[in-house]
Amino acid sequence: MARIDDKAGRVKGRSTTARFRQLSTTYGTKLKVKVISNEELSLGYYRLLVSNSALSGAAKAGQFLMLKVSQGDNPLLRRPMSISRIDLSRGEIEILYRVVGRGTKKLTEFAAGMSMDILGPLGKGFDIPPSKKSILVGGGIGIAPLIGLAEELLKGGGEVVVMIGGAAGNDVIGLPQFESLGLSPQISTDDGSLGIKGFVTSLLEGYISSITNPNDYLIYGCGPNVMLREVHRIASAASIECQVSLEGRMGCGLGACLSCVVPDKDNKYVTVCKDGPVFDSRSLSW
Amino acid sequence: MVDMSLDIAGIRLKNPVIAASGTFGYGLEFEKYIDLNLIGGISVKGLSVKPRQGNPTPRIVETPSGMLNAIGLQNIGIDAFIKDKMPLLRKYDTAIIANFFGDSVDEYVEAAERLSDVEGIAALEMNISCPNKQEGWLVFGTDPSLLKRVVGAVRKVAKLPLIVKLSPNVTDITVTARAAEESGADVISLINTLTGMAVDIESRKPKLANITGGLSGPAIKPVALKMVWQSAQAVSIPVIGLGGIMRWEDAVEFLLAGASAVQVGTANFVDPEASLKIVEGIEAYCRRKGVGSIREIIGSLKIPAKG
Ligand SMILES: Cc1cc2nc3c(=O)[nH]c(=O)nc-3n(C[C@H](O)[C@H](O)[C@H](O)COP(=O)(O)OP(=O)(O)OC[C@H]3O[C@@H](n4cnc5c(N)ncnc54)[C@H](O)[C@@H]3O)c2cc1C
Ligand SMILES: Cc1cc2nc3c(=O)[nH]c(=O)nc-3n(C[C@H](O)[C@H](O)[C@H](O)COP(=O)(O)O)c2cc1C
Ligand code: FES
Numbered sequence: 001m002a003r004i005d006d007k008a009g010r011v012k013g014r015s016t017t018a019r020f021r022q023l024s025t026t027y028g029t030k031l032k033v034k035v036i037s038n039e040e041l042s043l044g045y046y047r048l049l050v051s052n053s054a055l056s057g058a059a060k061a062g063q064f065l066m067l068k069v070s071q072g073d074n075p076l077l078r079r080p081m082s083i084s085r086i087d088l089s090r091g092e093i094e095i096l097y098r099v100v101g102r103g104t105k106k107l108t109e110f111a112a113g114m115s116m117d118i119l120g121p122l123g124k125g126f127d128i129p130p131s132k133k134s135i136l137v138g139g140g141i142g143i144a145p146l147i148g149l150a151e152e153l154l155k156g157g158g159e160v161v162v163m164i165g166g167a168a169g170n171d172v173i174g175l176p177q178f179e180s181l182g183l184s185p186q187i188s189t190d191d192g193s194l195g196i197k198g199f200v201t202s203l204l205e206g207y208i209s210s211i212t213n214p215n216d217y218l219i220y221g222c223g224p225n226v227m228l229r230e231v232h233r234i235a236s237a238a239s240i241e242c243q244v245s246l247e248g249r250m251g252c253g254l255g256a257c258l259s260c261v262v263p264d265k266d267n268k269y270v271t272v273c274k275d276g277p278v279f280d281s282r283s284l285s286w
Numbered sequence: 287m288v289d290m291s292l293d294i295a296g297i298r299l300k301n302p303v304i305a306a307s308g309t310f311g312y313g314l315e316f317e318k319y320i321d322l323n324l325i326g327g328i329s330v331k332g333l334s335v336k337p338r339q340g341n342p343t344p345r346i347v348e349t350p351s352g353m354l355n356a357i358g359l360q361n362i363g364i365d366a367f368i369k370d371k372m373p374l375l376r377k378y379d380t381a382i383i384a385n386f387f388g389d390s391v392d393e394y395v396e397a398a399e400r401l402s403d404v405e406g407i408a409a410l411e412m413n414i415s416c417p418n419k420q421e422g423w424l425v426f427g428t429d430p431s432l433l434k435r436v437v438g439a440v441r442k443v444a445k446l447p448l449i450v451k452l453s454p455n456v457t458d459i460t461v462t463a464r465a466a467e468e469s470g471a472d473v474i475s476l477i478n479t480l481t482g483m484a485v486d487i488e489s490r491k492p493k494l495a496n497i498t499g500g501l502s503g504p505a506i507k508p509v510a511l512k513m514v515w516q517s518a519q520a521v522s523i524p525v526i527g528l529g530g531i532m533r534w535e536d537a538v539e540f541l542l543a544g545a546s547a548v549q550v551g552t553a554n555f556v557d558p559e560a561s562l563k564i565v566e567g568i569e570a571y572c573r574r575k576g577v578g579s580i581r582e583i584i585g586s587l588k589i590p591a592k593g
Contacts, residue, residue, distance in 0.1 A: 030319060030558060068556070073351045073504045073532060077555060119558065249344045251353065252555040254319075256311030258331075258360045259346040269339060269360060274315075 031055055035114045036092060038107075042170050044099045045141070046108060050116060053091030059083050061148040062125030062245055062278045065095070066253040068117040069106040079103040080250045080273070082145040082222075083121060085177070096144040096173060122253050123277050126243055128152060132218040133159040135240075137204050137231055139223025140166055143174040145245055146222055150181055161207065162186070165200025165223070169193040201230040214239045221245070221281075232281040242281040248272035288572040289579040290565070292326075294524045294546050295472035296447045297409045299326040299381050302541065302580055303565045306528050306551035307332055307385035307411065307451075308357065309502075310561075312371040313378070319558035325565060327381030329549060330367070332413050334387055335396050337363035342495040347484050352505030352530075353552060354482050356496035359387060359416070364400050372406055381408035383449065390420035391436050395443055402445040410446050412437065415453040415478040415500075427453035427478070430465040441470030449526065452476040452517070454506075459513040460520035467521045475526035475549065476517060477510045503552040504530045511543055518544025518585060532560065534567020541568070544585040 033050035041047050055065075066078035085094035099105055110116060126149050134153050136146045143164055153160050162185035166172040172194050178185050186203045187195025196203065204219070211217060221231040222245040235242035248260030248271075255274030263285040264270045270279075290301035304327035310316060313328040322328065340360025347354050362370070364386075375382050384401045388394035394412065401410055414427035414436065426436050437450055450466040452459065454477035466474050479500025484493040492498075510529025518525045527545030531537050532553045540548045553560035572580060 073556075075348060076351060076353060076503055076552070077348050117557075249346050251346050251355070252309075252315075252558075254311070254315045254558065256315040256331075257309065257346070257355070257555060258340065258357050259343075259355065261340070261343060261345070261360070 029054075030117070030119050032115050033093070033118055035110045035112055035116055037112050038110050040108075041096070041173070045170075045173055046097050046099065048095040048097065048107070048110070049092055050095070050118075051090070051092045055118070055120065056086050056088055056091045056093050059086050059093060059121040060125035061086070061128075061152045062145050063121040063123050064145075064253075064277060065093075065118045065120035066122065066250070067107065069103050075103045075106065077103075077251060078119065078253065079107070080247075080253060082245070082277075083148060084144040085148045085151065094147075096141060096147075098141040119253055123273055124275070126152075126220060126245075126278050127280075128156065129218065130156065131158075132241075133216050134161070135204065135207065135217060135219045136160065136162045137200055137219060137221045137223070137227075138162075138164050138174070139200055139227040140171050141173060142221075142223030142227070142245070144222070146220060147174050147177045147181075149220060150178060150183060154181060154183075163188070163200050163203045163207070164195075165189070165203070165227070166194070167191065199227070199230070201227060201234060204231060204234055208234065208238050208240065211238065211240070217241070218243070228281075229286050232284075232286055235281060243278050244281045244284075245278045246272050246276050248277075288569050288577065289581075290569055290572075292547060292580065294447075294526070297327075297381055297383075297449075297473070299547060300379075301326040301565050302545075302547035302568070303327075303537065303561050304329055304381070304383065304526065304547060304549045305554060305561050306549035307383075307413065308355075309551040309554045312367070312375070313382070314371065314374055316554070316558055320562045322378045322380055325380055325561045326547060327383055327408065328375070329383040329385045329411050330371070330375075331361050332359050332385045332387050333361050333364050333367055333397065333401070334359065334389075335364055335393055335400070337361065337366065344493065344495055345499075347493040347499070349482070349484055349501065350505060352501050352503030354484055354494060354499035354501055355479065356494045356499035358496065364397060368400075368404055372404060376406040382406055383409045383411050385411040385413055385451070387413040387416045389416065390418060391439050392420075394436050395439050398440045398448075399443045402443065407446060409449055409473075410440075410444055411449040411451055411475060412440060413451050413478065415451070415455070425453060425455070427451075427462060428456050430461055433462055433465045434469040437466055437469040437471055447472045449473040449475050451478055453478050454480050454509065454513055454529075460516050463517040463520050467523050471523060473524045473526060473546075474517060474521065475528065477506070477513055477529040480506055480509065502530070504532050504536075506530045507536060511539055514540055514545050515543035515587070531564070532556070534564045534571065537564050537568055538571055538583070541580070541583050542585070542587045544587070546584055
């Protein structure tokens with residue numbers, strides 16, 4: 001499997017795939033972060049704020065962290081979490097998470113003032129080419145990295161449209177964060193309790209049906225795999241460039257254990273933790 | 287000053303802590319986290335003559351104090367290892383151990399031949415926990431006669447110290463330990479993972495795509511320790527102990543039980559600095575115990591007299 005040459009530097013004027021391959025990464029370190037707050041936003045969804053200026057200074061939208069959620073051996077492995085927002089001036093990082101099992105349950109026990117052991121920032125974040133109009137599509141907790149991305153895009157003066165999907169109203173995450181950035185996300189829920197009834201991909205299809213110049217747009221997606229597959233399908237059908245942020249079972253987060261792999265378009269395995277988590281959707285096999 | 291250095295059957299180690307195969311990539315993945323010059327050695331991800339794709343996902347699942355893996359020995363192949371990884375690894379002053387495997391006796395032999403000629407490799411480590419796909423699918427390391435055949439064939443071509451890594455999935459580890467010694471192993475390392483399984487009761491499906499996998503981590507330490515202790519008594523060649531070593535205290539237990547060196551596996555995932563912390567911990571322990579050399583610790587377990 002061909003490895004990506006991190007030292008090759010950025011090369012302009014290539015295809016997105018080539019750009020991805022050439023992207024240089026700030027690769028992670030082991031750090032102690034201080035917990036600033038850890039509060040429940042809505043049933044089962046939490047917002048964790050940690051501070052470490054070395055971390056916030058190195059982090060890029062779309063990268064992730066490996067959190068040690070226990071002192072001892074249970075749970076054993078670190079848990080991967082996306083960087084949701086980076087606050088450079090305060091030296092803080094925001095994480096949004098959903099409690100789904102033992103590890104995330106343990107994460108809720110961290111209180112303000114406590115210290116947490118993390119690895120990061122890890123992986124390749126979003127590639128932000130200049131002068132594109134961005135469409136951000138998030139499902140459930142997958143919205144997390146898109147908040148920091150929106151912030152970054154707006155800083156660059158770009159135009160940003162956001163679409164959020166959830167099973168029910170309670171699962172629609174990040175609304176206040178996007179609103180504080182001056183954005184008004186379109187919303188869908190499976191049960192219709194908030195926004196339109198249906199999938200977030202229907203919102204996407206509706207929006208792009210009126211687009212005349214696909215080259216002006218870039219779709220960024222993060223959420224469950226079934227959703228991302230559909231986002232990719234819609235994007236390719238409309239010839240719009242698309243980046244997706246994937247999840248994978250992670251042992252190490254460092255590209256060493258080969259547990260987090262996904263097949264690329266040539267059916268060769270690439271690692272989500274090091275080659276991703278953000279990929280050009282056309283570089284993968286769906 | 288504690289002398290931490292060792293010479294195990296011609297393998298020179300600056301200290302007894304080696305990163306275990308499959309948990310440390312090709313070593314380079316960890317160079318941002320620890321100074322690789324400070325650990326005794328690195329056993330690289332298992333290599334085969336041809337690159338391997340490995341198993342479908344999910345490939346790992348966490349279990350109480352441990353994890354199951356069924357990576358399926360994905361690796362870049364010996365050619366790419368020699369071309370892309372060795373030039374970078376050679377820069378480090380640590381023992382590079384080439385872990386390898388095959389699907390048949392011939393493949394093992396070819397891998398050992400190729401790796402023997404590579405400059406900068408300190409030893410070969412033969413992973414025999416794989417099935418013989420050419421004949422009957424029996425796992426090489428679980429059948430003493432098959433084990434002897436494959437180790438004997440590799441011994442004939444191997445020009446470097448040969449470590450045979452034993453499978454714990456046997457009734458009596460001393461039988462396979464002796465079989466490895468008799469067929470020409472210079473060193474044995476143990477244990478590889480214990481086979482296991484986990485089921486998702488909601489979907490009623492196995493949690494691993496491969497259905498079964500190998501258990502590693504702190505959960506297996508007592509089993510590993512006992513097997514290392516038994517093997518160290520059964521053979522006269524050096525033994526490298528591993529299985530569930532998370533901290534220096536665990537490593538010292540293995541050394542006392544007769545291991546000449548240890549390997550650190552799953553702990554690298556939890557803490558990329560684990561192997562280095564273990565080196566430091568062992569050294570401090572020796573200092574506290576007033577021993578001048580690590581060699582005084584090895585096999586110094588005190589068994590109280592029965593009575
Ligand atoms: C790059 C990346 C970024 C992520 N970002 C976020 C985020 O911002 N917010 C958030 O809430 N969740 C995020 N996840 C998912 C999150 O890692 C899992 O929900 C979490 O690990 C579950 O742990 P648990 O012990 O509570 O669940 P359990 O089901 O008990 O976990 C058992 C094992 O499976 C793994 N696992 C379970 N679900 C997932 C999953 N969906 N993805 C990967 N591994 C899983 C766990 O890490 C653990 O090793 C991300 C995953 C990845 C790979
Ligand atoms: C993800 C993973 C991959 C592994 N790959 C290999 C391998 O390629 N070759 C090998 O000999 N052992 C392999 N092992 C086994 C380890 O080297 C070690 O024997 C085992 O994990 C027990 O040690 P531990 O509990 O310290 O991890 C692997 C283990 C894990 C967890
Ligand atoms: S998590 Fe270990 S290789 Fe990606």
